[in-house]
Amino acid sequence: MExxxxxxxxxxxxxxxxxxxALPISGGTDVMVEINFDATRPDYLLDLTRIDELTxxxxxxxxxxxxxxxxxxxxxxxxxxxxxxLAMASRTVGSPQIRNRGTxxxxxxxxxxxxxxxxxxxxxxxxxxxxxxxxxxxxxxTEFYTGVKRNALEPDELIAAVLVPPADxxxxxxxxxxxxxxxxSVTAFGLALHPSTNTVGAAFGSAAPTPRRATxxxxxxxxxxxxxxxxxTRAELDPAVVSRFGALxxxxxxxxxxxxxxxxxxxxxLSVMARRTLVWxxxxxxxxxxxxxx
Amino acid sequence: MKCTVNGQPQEIxxxxxxxxxxxxxxxxxxxxxxxxxxxxxECGSCTVYLDGTPVCACLVAAGQAADRDVxxxxxxxxxxxxxxxxxxFLDAGAVQxxxxxxxxxxxxxxxxxxxxxxxxxEIREALAGNLxxxxxxxxxxxxxxxxxxxxxxxxxxxx
Ligand SMILES: Cc1cc2nc3c(=O)[nH]c(=O)nc-3n(C[C@H](O)[C@H](O)[C@H](O)COP(=O)(O)OP(=O)(O)OC[C@H]3O[C@@H](n4cnc5c(N)ncnc54)[C@H](O)[C@@H]3O)c2cc1C
Ligand code: FES
Ligand code: FES
Numbered sequence: 001m002e003x004x005x006x007x008x009x010x011x012x013x014x015x016x017x018x019x020x021x022a023l024p025i026s027g028g029t030d031v032m033v034e035i036n037f038d039a040t041r042p043d044y045l046l047d048l049t050r051i052d053e054l055t056x057x058x059x060x061x062x063x064x065x066x067x068x069x070x071x072x073x074x075x076x077x078x079x080x081x082x083x084x085x086l087a088m089a090s091r092t093v094g095s096p097q098i099r100n101r102g103t104x105x106x107x108x109x110x111x112x113x114x115x116x117x118x119x120x121x122x123x124x125x126x127x128x129x130x131x132x133x134x135x136x137x138x139x140x141x142t143e144f145y146t147g148v149k150r151n152a153l154e155p156d157e158l159i160a161a162v163l164v165p166p167a168d169x170x171x172x173x174x175x176x177x178x179x180x181x182x183x184x185s186v187t188a189f190g191l192a193l194h195p196s197t198n199t200v201g202a203a204f205g206s207a208a209p210t211p212r213r214a215t216x217x218x219x220x221x222x223x224x225x226x227x228x229x230x231x232x233t234r235a236e237l238d239p240a241v242v243s244r245f246g247a248l249x250x251x252x253x254x255x256x257x258x259x260x261x262x263x264x265x266x267x268x269x270l271s272v273m274a275r276r277t278l279v280w281x282x283x284x285x286x287x288x289x290x291x292x293x294x
Numbered sequence: 295m296k297c298t299v300n301g302q303p304q305e306i307x308x309x310x311x312x313x314x315x316x317x318x319x320x321x322x323x324x325x326x327x328x329x330x331x332x333x334x335x336e337c338g339s340c341t342v343y344l345d346g347t348p349v350c351a352c353l354v355a356a357g358q359a360a361d362r363d364v365x366x367x368x369x370x371x372x373x374x375x376x377x378x379x380x381x382x383f384l385d386a387g388a389v390q391x392x393x394x395x396x397x398x399x400x401x402x403x404x405x406x407x408x409x410x411x412x413x414x415x416e417i418r419e420a421l422a423g424n425l426x427x428x429x430x431x432x433x434x435x436x437x438x439x440x441x442x443x444x445x446x447x448x449x450x451x452x453x
Contacts, residue, residue: 003311003357025355029335032353036333045312049358050422095423096401097350098335131356182336201452 004046009053009131015046017133021154022046026069030093030110031048054138054160056199063163065129068105075104083164085171085190092116092175095182105159108144111151111210118145118211119190120173123201127163131219132156137248140161145210163232169193170284176269178260186261189249189273193281198226202274207253207266217248217274234286242275249274295360299323300369312356316340318356319366327367327396338424341397342366348404350423367396370403378448379403382441383434390428398424402438410449411442 004022005123006012016022022044025031034040054069058081064082066075072090076099080087084105085118093099107117126141130153137157144152153159160170171192177183185206192201200222203213224241225231255266295309299319314333319325319342329339333352333446340351343365351366371377376384379402389395398421405412405420412420417438426434 001310001312002353005311005357005360028353028355028358029350032314032355033334035355036314036352045355045357047355047358094335095338096420097338097341097348097423098353100347101349101353108418181419 001041002044004044004281005050006046006048007050009051009160012046012048013131013133013156015044016158017156019044019046024048024109024158026103026106026109027071027098029102030106031100048158056090060163063127063165065161065163066104067120067161068159069103070100072099072104076278081170082166083124084167085124085173085192086117088165088171088173089116089120089175089188089190092173092185093176098182107189108151108159108162109153111149113148113208113210113225114184114188114206115211116173116175116185116188116205119203119205120171120192121162121164122203122211122213123171123190123192124164124167125201126165128152128158128159129161129163130154131160132158136160142213145212148209167192170281172281174273174277176261176273184260187253187255187266187269187273189270189277191274191277191281193285195231195285198222198231200225202249204249204253204270206260207255207270209254212252214249214252214274217245217252219249221245221278234288236286237278237282242278245278246271246275295356297359297362297364299325299364300366309356311355311360313356314352315342315344315354315356315359315364316351319351319364320361323411325366329393329396331393335423336425337394337397338393338401338421341400341424343400343404348400355372365400367399376428377403377442379406379437379442382444383437385409386433386437387436388429388433394424394426394428398426398434402441405438406442406445410446412438 004015023042024046026048054067058064058260072093075090076087097158104117107115121141128139128144130137139152173190175188176186187207188205190203202218250267250271255263257263296305331337331339335350335353341348342351343364401424
């Protein structure tokens with residue numbers, strides 16, 4: 001196994017083009033576990049931690065462009081106001097040591113159905129910016145997850161950044177695990193209210209082969225809020241609407257039984273999380289605590 | 295491979311860059327302070343500073359540490375005396391088998407650098423990535439509180 005240590009992004013893309021089988025390594029919090037346990041022996045490891053271009057985030061038109069090297073710790077410290085949902089999810093990842101190394105790009109690279117960044121990225125219409133020596137490709141997040149631990153990257157592509165619109169309304173994230181720290185989710189749920197477009201983002205993890213949006217639940221809630229005038233009046237929600245939203249989220253799931261939980265438990269937990277996060281988010285909205293962005 | 299470990303420049307030849315920094319430290323550089331228990335980031339007993347940030351050495355590829363600055367538990371105190379955090383762990387009875395201790399010392403050292411007077415929830419959060427099978431954690435919390443106090447007193451004494 002050879003260790004490639006490009007110093008620039010162009011060198012990294014050239015190396016990936018030359019060795020499409022090379023395994024990128026960023027924080028290493030997924031890759032090194034596999035290597036330590038001999039689960040993978042790639043011919044080439046491609047270290048991306050020396051590339052300065054990847055380590056920053058900046059506004060990019062309507063969105064924030066988060067470089068592939070930005071760690072969870074930095075995201076929590078620097079972007080919690082603008083991306084509250086993603087920051088909440090980041091706070092639940094592993095431990096301080098894991099968050100000091102792990103990245104959203106690595107979460108996308110692994111594309112585990114249990115990855116905690118996925119529900120907020122889906123709920124907030126993120127876009128993955130993939131680069132290769134052939135050019136730049138913008139992959140909408142809904143097209144990114146293609147199967148269990150599979151994603152839409154071509155063999156010569158690397159993730160340069162994730163593009164996420166700053167929150168235009170309240171966002172929430174909820175995760176169920178066996179204890180408070182260091183747990184892979186049994187199931188997780190992300191919610192984003194978008195008053196600027198009168199739409200709703202709702203997505204879950206660990207309850208289908210890929211992270212997934214609950215599109216019927218999103219459309220139902222958005223229509224209810226629009227038709228009842230509540231986006232403007234911010235009046236209290238009808239409990240029946242909250243229940244129906246929870247039920248539709250659960251219906252979108254197709255979970256399995258595994259060591260972390262049964263399918264039935266996951267479906268039930270999802271409906272509960274969906275209801276709770278909606279009530280929390282709506283309470284925020286009613287208090288007019290809409291987080292706006294600069 | 296070249297890097298700086300505990301302030302000393304290190305140059306090691308027969309490193310395979312895909313092996314973990316933990317393995318390189320223990321087996322190639324003769325620094326067995328950082329412990330190897332799980333090799334999957336779960337226990338924190340391998341916690342070291344990499345460029346000033348606490349990380350699990352078992353999850354850093356040795357090649358990723360090239361030209362970087364590593365500080366292990368061996369680098370916290372001096373030859374002659376213990377670091378106040380180490381002393382507090384001894385005094386509080388927070389060390390039983392000691393396997394978790396090196397990682398906890400680095401994590402505690404980092405916490406007190408960032409937050410000299412941490413609240414209990416802050417201590418728990420900062421140490422959430424470090425498992426101990428022996429102490430039940432109460433004495434560890436005591437040790438962190440004591441270390442915070444002795445560090446504050448030492449600082450006040452200097453001023
Ligand atoms: C103890 C422990 C606890 C954990 N807890 C959680 C948790 O609670 N929630 C959670 O979601 N995850 C958790 N994880 C998994 C892991 O930390 C996350 O998936 C993290 O986001 C991975 O990021 P990384 O930078 O370390 O990725 P790496 O391990 O470096 O890479 C992961 C994958 O992405 C690919 N990759 C990395 N960067 C790029 C790039 N720029 N372009 C293309 N491909 C790339 C790699 O080739 C690899 O396939 C945990 C891991 C450990 C060890
Ligand atoms: S040995 Fe590294 S975290 Fe357990
Ligand atoms: S003292 Fe034995 S594991 Fe902590």
